[in-house]
Amino acid sequence: xxxxxxxxxxxxxxxxxxxxxxxxxxxxxxxxxxxxxxxxxxxxxxxxxxxxxxxxxxxxxxxxxxxxxxxxxxxxxxxxxxxxxxxxxxxxxxxxxxxxxxxxxxxxxxxxxx
Amino acid sequence: xxxxxxxxxxxxxxxxxxxxxxxxxxxxxxxxxxxxxxxxxxxxxxxxxxxxxxxxxxxxxxxxxxxxxxxxxxxxxxxxxxxxxxxxxxxxxxxxxxxxxxxxxxxxxxxxx
Numbered sequence: 001x002x003x004x005x006x007x008x009x010x011x012x013x014x015x016x017x018x019x020x021x022x023x024x025x026x027x028x029x030x031x032x033x034x035x036x037x038x039x040x041x042x043x044x045x046x047x048x049x050x051x052x053x054x055x056x057x058x059x060x061x062x063x064x065x066x067x068x069x070x071x072x073x074x075x076x077x078x079x080x081x082x083x084x085x086x087x088x089x090x091x092x093x094x095x096x097x098x099x100x101x102x103x104x105x106x107x108x109x110x111x112x113x114x
Numbered sequence: 115x116x117x118x119x120x121x122x123x124x125x126x127x128x129x130x131x132x133x134x135x136x137x138x139x140x141x142x143x144x145x146x147x148x149x150x151x152x153x154x155x156x157x158x159x160x161x162x163x164x165x166x167x168x169x170x171x172x173x174x175x176x177x178x179x180x181x182x183x184x185x186x187x188x189x190x191x192x193x194x195x196x197x198x199x200x201x202x203x204x205x206x207x208x209x210x211x212x213x214x215x216x217x218x219x220x221x222x223x224x225x226x227x
Contacts, residue, residue: 004157033214042120042203043158045214058213091157101146101207103215105157 002026004106006092012112013082021077021109025094029104032069034077036061037089037108046090049075082113117141118206120218128226133191135221137204140185144206148215149178149189152201161202162189194225 005024013019025032030051035043045059049069060066064083069075079086089108096102120137127133139147146165150158164171164178164187171178177190191198201222205215 031211035214040220042217042219043205043215045216048211048214050211056213093157097211101163101211103148103160105150105159107155107157 004092004094004104006090006106006109008109009107010110010112012114015084015113016081018078018080019082019111021079021090021111023075023077023092023094023106025073025075025092026104028072029094029096030072031095031097032075033093033095033103034067034075035091035093037091039088043091046077079111082111084113087111087113118204118216118218120204120221122221123219124222124224126224126226127194129194129196131194131225133194133198133223133225134188135202135204135223136186136188137218138184138186139206139216141206141208142185143208144216145209146207147178147180147187148205148207149176150203150205150217152203152220158203191223194223196225196227199223199225 007022032049034046037043047067048056064080067077089110091108093103093105118139148163149161151161152158162173162176175192180187201220203220204218207215
């Protein structure tokens with residue numbers, strides 16, 4: 001597609017359940033980023049994939065968070081044993097380049113943990 | 115500490131006026147400074163960006179002013195329109211991009227007709 005696609009757009013889950021969020025980047029974009037945006041806050045970097053290199057996981061807030069990417073295509077962000085503080089919008093972005101240049105963001109997944 | 119501080123948190127401007135949003139950064143290794151515009155329910159969209167070797171960049175009604183010595187940069191929106199009402203984020207990144215973009219906390223801009 002023409003843009004970055006994220007699914008689901010909304011997810012309500014019970015505390016303690018696992019959730020999986022999906023990101024389809026723009027075709028040909030080698031770099032892929034996940035961010036978390038809490039209500040009224042800026043974006044918080046979570047993880048970065050560049051091509052087939054091992055991901056930079058330095059931003060993951062806890063070991064309950066993990067992410068995978070198959071080659072230069074789809075990525076999934078998994079949150080295990082969800083907590084209420086995980087409630088946020090999870091945004092994915094992709095770009096041709098390393099660095100912060102030319103990001104295109106998806107519309108995000110709004111996660112609500114009840 | 116990687117940090118970008120943004121102000122004001124919210125801003126109300128009359129239609130036709132100039133909207134000004136300011137950001138300050140701490141790490142001189144940052145080499146790319148974009149501004150993003152976000153509408154409710156949407157992801158942020160790149161508005162305009164600048165590198166530290168340039169003091170000003172203009173695209174239409176949007177201008178970035180960059181002060182390297184003060185470690186500050188600002189977004190000016192000329193002839194502000196109601197359609198400019200959105201949340202604006204400044205950001206900064208390192209050359210290799212491995213830590214992604216470091217974002218400010220955002221400015222909620224309202225343009226009154």
